[in-house]
Amino acid sequence: MTATDSGAGPRPAQVEFRDVSYRIGAKQILSHLNLKVAAGETLVLLGRSGSGKTTALKMVNGLVQPTEGQVLVEGKPTTEWDLVRLRRRIGYVIQDVGLFPHFTVSRNVGLVPRLEGWEPARIDHRTSELLAMLDLPPDQYLQRYPRQLSGGQRQRVGVARALAADPPVLLFDEPFGALDPVTRQEIQQQFLRVSQSLGKTSIFVTHDAREAMLLATRIGLLAGGRLETLVSPSDFLQAKGAEVEAFRACLG
Amino acid sequence: MTQFTEIWDLTLEHISMVLIAVGIASGLGIALGIALTRRPGLRRWVLGFAGVMQTVPSLALFGFLIPIPLIGGIGKRTAILALVLYALLPVLRNTLTGILGVDAAVRESAVAMGMTERQILWEVELPLASRTILAGVRVATVTTIGTATIAAAIGGGGLGVFIFRGLASVDSAQILAGAIPAACIALAAEGGLGWVERKLSPV
Numbered sequence: 001m002t003a004t005d006s007g008a009g010p011r012p013a014q015v016e017f018r019d020v021s022y023r024i025g026a027k028q029i030l031s032h033l034n035l036k037v038a039a040g041e042t043l044v045l046l047g048r049s050g051s052g053k054t055t056a057l058k059m060v061n062g063l064v065q066p067t068e069g070q071v072l073v074e075g076k077p078t079t080e081w082d083l084v085r086l087r088r089r090i091g092y093v094i095q096d097v098g099l100f101p102h103f104t105v106s107r108n109v110g111l112v113p114r115l116e117g118w119e120p121a122r123i124d125h126r127t128s129e130l131l132a133m134l135d136l137p138p139d140q141y142l143q144r145y146p147r148q149l150s151g152g153q154r155q156r157v158g159v160a161r162a163l164a165a166d167p168p169v170l171l172f173d174e175p176f177g178a179l180d181p182v183t184r185q186e187i188q189q190q191f192l193r194v195s196q197s198l199g200k201t202s203i204f205v206t207h208d209a210r211e212a213m214l215l216a217t218r219i220g221l222l223a224g225g226r227l228e229t230l231v232s233p234s235d236f237l238q239a240k241g242a243e244v245e246a247f248r249a250c251l252g
Numbered sequence: 253m254t255q256f257t258e259i260w261d262l263t264l265e266h267i268s269m270v271l272i273a274v275g276i277a278s279g280l281g282i283a284l285g286i287a288l289t290r291r292p293g294l295r296r297w298v299l300g301f302a303g304v305m306q307t308v309p310s311l312a313l314f315g316f317l318i319p320i321p322l323i324g325g326i327g328k329r330t331a332i333l334a335l336v337l338y339a340l341l342p343v344l345r346n347t348l349t350g351i352l353g354v355d356a357a358v359r360e361s362a363v364a365m366g367m368t369e370r371q372i373l374w375e376v377e378l379p380l381a382s383r384t385i386l387a388g389v390r391v392a393t394v395t396t397i398g399t400a401t402i403a404a405a406i407g408g409g410g411l412g413v414f415i416f417r418g419l420a421s422v423d424s425a426q427i428l429a430g431a432i433p434a435a436c437i438a439l440a441a442e443g444g445l446g447w448v449e450r451k452l453s454p455v
């Protein structure tokens with residue numbers, strides 16, 4: 001199965017991988033990845049540990065640069081972007097959250113808007129709005145520090161922080177991997193609701209096939225640095241290949 | 253009464269010598285420490301140099317500096333230079349440890365959110381490392397207060413004047429007149445800087 005832009009439609013790709021490879025010494029992490037992500041879709045990169053999915057994700061905001069090929073964001077290669085500007089247009093959520101421990105929730109969420117020079121009143125309004133959207137009552141949470149939050153609350157603050165400056169693209173690196181199953185399910189539902197209402201372009205990395213089925217508009221399955229399959233969740237149930245079957249077996 | 257004014261004067265001289273030396277060592281140590289977090293290749297060399305400086309017996313170091321032109325000679329300037337060389341390592345090492353100890357996920361988030369190197373340094377790395385850095389300054393200050401008594405051997409003044417005078421005349425009252433105030437200053441510095449450390453962002 002080759003990677004085509006099925007489902008991308010006539011709209012231009014928001015993010016595009018053009019024959020992207022990545023190698024560290026003799027170790028091939030990614031091989032000839034071709035992929036287009038259309039505006040507004042949620043592409044889930046599914047794969048085992050070491051399949052190259054996180055590396056691919058980090059190429060979108062320039063944390064990693066390809067050793068071959070190009071990653072284009074809004075039609076422009078990441079090598080030509082001013083990386084600071086590029087990153088402020090891309091929200092990033094990771095498993096360890098990475099909230100600043102010395103900042104309150106309010107300062108954490110308002111960080112990128114502040115870097116972008118928003119008026120304080122507008123930042124406050126935006127911060128409260130986002131927390132409310134993620135079911136964290138602002139009056140209770142704005143002044144807390146990350147250490148005063150549970151894992152699920154921290155992750156939601158992380159999502160709020162990524163959304164703060166209203167970036168067109170969002171990247172998620174196993175954001176819910178460290179949460180207990182009940183909290184994970186709640187936050188996944190919340191993610192679906194939020195992503196459907198905001199219409200952002202999301203790239204979501206996970207090793208959990210159920211999560212992929214639940215959240216994706218398309219699933220890209222990576223194995224050993226290669227894109228094995230790129231299909232919609234319903235087609236994923238019929239797709240062929242050993243790795244697809246291995247992941248489908250996890251669906252139970 | 254004149255003895256008390258002498259103790260008072262030499263105490264002030266001692267404190268000012270320590271403040272100048274620790275001030276320079278802190279500025280230099282923090283700046284150098286920050287630079288080294290960006291240049292892993294240089295770390296070994298600079299830490300090695302600062303480490304060797306600490307192993308030189310202090311009396312010998314003061315002695316070595318006397319014949320060196322421009323920076324050496326007899327007097328306060330040479331004494332301060334020697335004290336700076338001693339105080340450098342704890343500040344440098346703690347700056348490095350503090351910044352490198354910042355959680356990798358926090359650093360990655362800072363980069364991924366589009367913070368510039370300068371913003372990451374001032375808003376993330378230095379605040380999160382501040383307690384560790386200050387602990388280095390505290391250790392440097394307390395040891396410098398003790399080491400500064402040796403400055404009197406090369407004409408640097410300070411409370412060491414009493415101690416050397418007492419040693420020469422086998423007069424323990426003179427030695428105590430230097431040692432007790434020095435110990436009190438060290439205790440006060442330890443307590444004061446320890447308090448500030450605990451006050452700093454409790455992360």
